[in-house]
Amino acid sequence: MIRETYVNALTLLLLVAIPLWAVFMDEPFTITLMTRAAIFAIAAIGLNIALGIGGLVSLGHAVFFGIGGYAMGILAHHAQTYTPLAEWPFLIDGTKSMPLIWLVAIACSALAALVIGALSLRTTGVYFIMITLAFGQMFFFFAISWAEYGGEDGLSIYIRNGFPGLNTLAPIQFYGLCFVLLCLVLLFAWKLSKSPFGLALNAARQAPMRVETVGLDPKRVKLVAFVISGVITGLAGALFADLNRFVSPTMFSWQTSGEIMIFIILGGVGRLFGPVVGALAFVALEHWLGGLSDYWHIYLGLLLLVIVLFGRGGLIGMVSGREAVHD
Amino acid sequence: MTDPVLKTQGISKSFGALRASRDISIDLFPGEIHAVIGPNGAGKSTLIGQICGTLKPDTGSVQLLGRDVTHETARARARVGLGRTFQISSLAMEDTVLQNALLGALGASGRPWRFWKDALNDKDLRATAEEALLRVGLEGQARMRTAELSHGQRRQLEVAVALTLRPKALVMDEPMAGMGAEGSKRLTGFLDVLRQEAPILLVEHDMDAVFALADRISVLVYGEVIATGTVDEIRSDAAVQEAYLGEDA
Numbered sequence: 346m347i348r349e350t351y352v353n354a355l356t357l358l359l360l361v362a363i364p365l366w367a368v369f370m371d372e373p374f375t376i377t378l379m380t381r382a383a384i385f386a387i388a389a390i391g392l393n394i395a396l397g398i399g400g401l402v403s404l405g406h407a408v409f410f411g412i413g414g415y416a417m418g419i420l421a422h423h424a425q426t427y428t429p430l431a432e433w434p435f436l437i438d439g440t441k442s443m444p445l446i447w448l449v450a451i452a453c454s455a456l457a458a459l460v461i462g463a464l465s466l467r468t469t470g471v472y473f474i475m476i477t478l479a480f481g482q483m484f485f486f487f488a489i490s491w492a493e494y495g496g497e498d499g500l501s502i503y504i505r506n507g508f509p510g511l512n513t514l515a516p517i518q519f520y521g522l523c524f525v526l527l528c529l530v531l532l533f534a535w536k537l538s539k540s541p542f543g544l545a546l547n548a549a550r551q552a553p554m555r556v557e558t559v560g561l562d563p564k565r566v567k568l569v570a571f572v573i574s575g576v577i578t579g580l581a582g583a584l585f586a587d588l589n590r591f592v593s594p595t596m597f598s599w600q601t602s603g604e605i606m607i608f609i610i611l612g613g614v615g616r617l618f619g620p621v622v623g624a625l626a627f628v629a630l631e632h633w634l635g636g637l638s639d640y641w642h643i644y645l646g647l648l649l650l651v652i653v654l655f656g657r658g659g660l661i662g663m664v665s666g667r668e669a670v671h672d
Numbered sequence: 673m674t675d676p677v678l679k680t681q682g683i684s685k686s687f688g689a690l691r692a693s694r695d696i697s698i699d700l701f702p703g704e705i706h707a708v709i710g711p712n713g714a715g716k717s718t719l720i721g722q723i724c725g726t727l728k729p730d731t732g733s734v735q736l737l738g739r740d741v742t743h744e745t746a747r748a749r750a751r752v753g754l755g756r757t758f759q760i761s762s763l764a765m766e767d768t769v770l771q772n773a774l775l776g777a778l779g780a781s782g783r784p785w786r787f788w789k790d791a792l793n794d795k796d797l798r799a800t801a802e803e804a805l806l807r808v809g810l811e812g813q814a815r816m817r818t819a820e821l822s823h824g825q826r827r828q829l830e831v832a833v834a835l836t837l838r839p840k841a842l843v844m845d846e847p848m849a850g851m852g853a854e855g856s857k858r859l860t861g862f863l864d865v866l867r868q869e870a871p872i873l874l875v876e877h878d879m880d881a882v883f884a885l886a887d888r889i890s891v892l893v894y895g896e897v898i899a900t901g902t903v904d905e906i907r908s909d910a911a912v913q914e915a916y917l918g919e920d921a
Contacts, residue, residue, distance in 0.1 A: 533787075541791045545784040548775045551764040555772075558724075558762075559779025559837060560750035566784065573787075 348665035353618040356625070360524060368517050376516040377588070382628040383523040384584045389608035389620030390527075390534050391577030396606070397615030398538060399570040400550030401466075404602045405477030408461065408484045409454040409575040411597035413582020415488065416450035418500040418592035425503060443508045443522075446583055454579025455572055462571035466564050481599050488594035499593025506587055513587070523584055527621070530577055535617050537573070546570050578605065607645075611652060613659030622660050675738055676701050677841045677871050678754070683722055683732030685895075692718040693729065694896040700841060704871045705863065707882045710892030711915075716875050717759070719892065720845055723873070724756050725749045737840055750779065755839030755870065757830040759846045763818050769829055770814040773801035776836030804835040808862065824855035831859075839870045848878040860884055883907075891915070 360383065367375035388410055395401040423430045423439025431437040440446060465476045489497050505513045513519045537543050549556045549563035556563040586592045595601065604627070612623025630648070634641035656663035676699035685693040692715045700706045710716055721727035723734055725746035733742040736752050750756070763772050774791055777800035778784055791797060805811045808828040813821060821829065827847055834842060847863070848856045860881050863872060867885075876882050882889065883903050890900040893915045899906060906912055 536788050536790075539790050539792065540788055541778050541781075541784055541786045541794065541797070543787075544771060544775055544778060544791045547767060548764040548772075551766060552762045554726075554758075555762045555764065555775070555833070556779075557726075557746045558750055558756050558758075559776045559833065560747045560782070561779045561784055562747055569785070 349616070349618075349661060352622070352661055352665050356618050356621055359625070360527070360621075364517060364520050364524075373516045376520050378628055378632055380516070380520045380523050380588055381585075382624045383520065383527045384581050384588060385605070385608055385624035385627065386621040387523075387527050387530050387584065388578045388581035388605050389612075389624055390530050391574045391579075391581065392605050393574075393609050393615065393620045394534060394537065394546075394577070395567075395571050395574035396609060397619065398543060398550065399546045399567050399574075401567060401571060401574075402474050402606075403465075403477040403571070403574075404474050404599065404606070405461065405465075405479075405481035406575070406578050406605050407481050407597050407599065407601035408457055409578040410582035410585065410601055410605065411484055411488065411592075411594070412453050412457055413450040413579035413584075414586035414592040414596040415494070415500075415582075416453055416579075417446045417506065417583045417586040418502065419494055420446050420449060421502045421506055422494065422500050441504070441506045443506045443513070443583075443587065446506060446587075447580055450579045450583035451576050454575045454582075457579075458572040458575025459568070462568045462575070466568055466571070478599060478602070481597065481602050485594055485597040485599070488597050495593070497594060499591060499595075502586075502590045502592075505590055519588070523588075526580070526584070530580075531617065531621070534577075538617065542566070542569070607649065609659075610649060611659055613661035616659065616661050619659050619661055626660060674702055676735075677737060678723070678843075678873065679735040680719075680723060680729075681733045681735070683719075683729035683734065685718055685722060685727060685729050692895050693722065694894075695732070696892075696895075696897055697732075698873075698890050698897065698900065700871045700873050702871055703868055704887045705867050705874055705885045706871070707874045707876060707886035707889045708892055709876065709879075709882060709889060714892040715895040716892055717845070718895070720756075720843055720875060723843055724754065750837060751782070753837070753840030755834035755837050755842045757827075757834050757842070757844045757847055759849065759875075761826045761830060763826060763829060763833070765817075765819040767818055768814065769805065769810055769816050769818055769821065770801060772818055772829055773805050773814075773832050773836055774798070776804065776833040777801045780837045800836050804832040805829075807835060808832040809858070823850040824852060827851060827855075827859070831862075842866070842870045842872045843875075844872055845875050846877055847874070848876055848881050856881060 364376050364379045392406045395403055420439045421441055424441045429436055429438050461480045465473055468476055494500050507513055508522055511518045511522060545561055545566045549566045553563040582596060608623035608627055609620050611626050613619035630645055634644050652659060678700040681697050682695045683693055684695055696719060708716060722729045725744060733740055736749060736754055741749050774797050777797040805814055808831050810828050810832060847859060863885055886903055888900060888902060889906045890897050891912050898915060899909045899912050
């Protein structure tokens with residue numbers, strides 16, 4: 346526990362120090378990489394609530410990532426083309442305001458997670474994985490055929506959306522925004538894991554029958570966790586689209602779902618900082634190995650294999666050992 | 673005579689051609705320990721499932737505190753006041769002993785939708801959980817991982833979790849199984865006191881415990897109650913002798 350705390354603190358320190366160093370050295374690309382890692386970390390923290398605490402192996406979290414992305418893309422597209430989003434029943438305009446876009450992303454992800462969760466939670470195990478995967482593919486193919494918003498080509502947004510008081514076009518400022526959101530999401534995930542709800546969710550993963558016997562509904566607990574999880578991943582999707590100023594159906598693809606899961610497995614399933622460490626490691630590998638070979642996924646695969654076989658607690662587990670009992 | 677706390681009326685349950693419960697009517701009165709014994713495959717688990725709400729009887733009804741709960745879920749019955757301990761421990765093994773007890777307290781509080789407050793520092797939850805652990809004698813193990821407990825200690829924790837619900841009736845599925853002689857004796861003493869708080873429907877293989885504790889015994893054979901009576905009546909019942917006790921009594 347103590348060593349894990351050090352690892353966590355070191356991770357936070359890196360998240361602050363590397364971008365500051367990059368500003369000093371005038372390396373904007375490094376800041377972009379760190380922003381990418383921070384956003385991936387948020388997405389994975391979302392999944393970690395469902396997967397790590399609730400044991401819900403969702404291979405469909407790209408749905409929420411994509412919904413967040415398209416919420417940004419569609420709203421900004423209408424704003425930049427000066428076309429209304431809807432004229433009936435009342436006029437709705439697009440927007441270039443990040444807080445508004447986030448609200449829409451959160452609301453849409455919550456709704457999608459509620460529907461997908463309610464249907465998927467009727468199953469467990471492999472069937473749960475398959476049905477969440479199927480939902481992911483449905484959204485993917487829907488996005489591909491949605492010609493109004495770019496279909497297969499996706500949507501480009503010319504200028505990054507704005508946040509009051511910030512110049513989001515400055516890489517370090519946009520990074521700062523993502524970093525603060527990451528810290529808030531981490532704080533929430535930490536509090537949730539220790540809360541009465543976290544206790545119930547944790548037990549619902551290990552012994553659903555027990556939860557039922559004390560008069561609580563394990564399925565409802567898991568559904569609420571799934572919605573919270575989807576909302577956080579959806580928020581990350583909106584940020585990711587803003588980072589790239591581009592959305593495409595790829596955000597909905599099953600590879601995206603897989604990558605979000607890989608972040609968690611790399612870092613450590615169920616550990617607070619697992620998704621953060623995993624996302625950082627993934628982005629670093631993608632950058633370095635990707636520079637060496639187009640087939641860098643082979644090495645990623647090997648690394649995953651080693652971690653799953655030998656370091657059952659992910660990278661954090663390899664460094665800090667088995668998770669200690671909480672007090 | 674007072675009303676029974678728990679009562680089944682003619683419940684039957686079949687799985688295909690197997691008639692696991694045949695027209696079972698048993699009841700449980702305040703302050704009582706009513707033991708259900710029977711050979712393996714007699715349908716004890718099926719009976720418990722129907723009483724606790726994990727199985728639906730094909731016919732017949734289940735009443736809890738005078739209320740028909742036949743069509744209610746297991747968790748609704750738990751909220752009415754039915755406590756249950758499992759034959760195979762179904763505790764959250766990775767969690768601490770205290771966390772398991774807290775889960776019971778959380779269920780009893782009916783307020784799981786709190787995402788911010790620290791469950792371990794919630795005074796009410798903690799008081800309920802610690803009191804239950806103290807009563808079963810696990811207060812010293814509160815911070816241990818449940819997986820590290822001995823078999824007997826897990827049984828004690830099962831009982832503690834049930835106690836956090838302040839049950840009006842308890843259904844215990846082989847609480848003595850796997851316990852050493854010493855632990856078994858201690859638990860027997862504890863159940864003897866507990867019955868005043870909540871009557872116990874006790875499904876148990878340990879005949880010493882059953883004969884020491886039970887006010888009444890029902891004998892289940894092939895899904896059917898072949899006899900119900902006091903310890904002495906059951907001991908001297910010819911049908912029971914033949915069907916069950918004959919082998920090892």
